[in-house]
């Protein structure tokens with residue numbers, strides 16, 4: 002009871018809930034796991050996140066940071082109850098520096114929202130998980146999200162220049178830099194990438210951004226034998242041109258697409274979908 006009162010003091014009554022109907026959605030993500038938290042908060046600043054985590058540490062209450070809840074692995078399910086820290090109200094794009102090729106964002110910014118903003122200036126943040134219409138950049142970092150363009154552009158890890166993180170004690174840590182080439186010191190940011198929120202709550206992210214490619218072309222090829230598709234991928238990836246997309250669809254996948262859509266696909270053992278850009 003005392004902890005609840007304290008939580009309300011930290012975030013305000015409008016950013017706190019322990020109501021069943023609001024906690025039920027927080028029992029799920031995109032996986033098969035289910036467990037209800039005891040409370041959820043929507044912090045609006047790093048100071049609030051720090052105080053929440055300090056309080057939880059003092060009372061030994063489990064906390065789970067949450068972005069959009071699109072996790073496919075149960076990462077946001079509060080299996081021991083406790084507090085969900087929903088970062089979705091920390092959703093401001095803080096700075097876009099085209100000259101220095103970085104964007105600084107709060108953790109709750111949605112991936113596509115950043116890309117819409119960057120596109121106006123001819124730039125992009127390349128990692129593109131298929132959940133990018135709703136997934137947050139904090140969630141992308143915590144899961145090291147990749148996407149269909151991973152063949153050329155890699156995963157979120159390759160774009161994180163720096164992080165602001167609230168540690169389990171509630172202390173605030175800044176790590177990384179704003180420069181493309183930073184070689185000094187321990188690379189602590191990397192430790193938090195893919196850690197699924199187990200090491201702290203990410204509140205701010207500095208991301209490397211790229212100029213938008215001006216041209217892109219796609220190609221599709223079908224194969225009578227799966228091995229031939231494998232050989233074609235190997236030959237393409239070693240040809241000197243790295244495709245931006247290189248996806249293989251096997252017979253089962255092709256059948257599933259045919260049965261569930263009206264896309265007219267040819268009969269084949271395998272298909273490769275590829276794109277080059279520049």
Ligand SMILES: Cc1cc2nc3c(=O)[nH]c(=O)nc-3n(C[C@H](O)[C@H](O)[C@H](O)COP(=O)(O)OP(=O)(O)OC[C@H]3O[C@@H](n4cnc5c(N)ncnc54)[C@H](O)[C@@H]3O)c2cc1C
Pocket residue numbers: 030031065066067068069070071072073075076077088108129130131132135136137138139140141142143144145146147148149196197198199201202203204
């Ligand atoms: C339809 C669909 C398509 C997908 N496609 C892809 C894909 O192509 N590639 C891919 O890699 N993934 C994909 N995913 C998985 C998932 O969407 C991504 O991993 C995404 O990055 C998660 O973002 P989120 O904001 O929803 O995070 P959440 O699901 O809310 O959280 C994911 C994990 O990160 C932690 N976390 C979230 N925010 C923070 C924070 N601020 N600080 C610390 N920890 C935090 C959570 O505790 C949890 O462990 C897909 C999911 C769906 C449903």
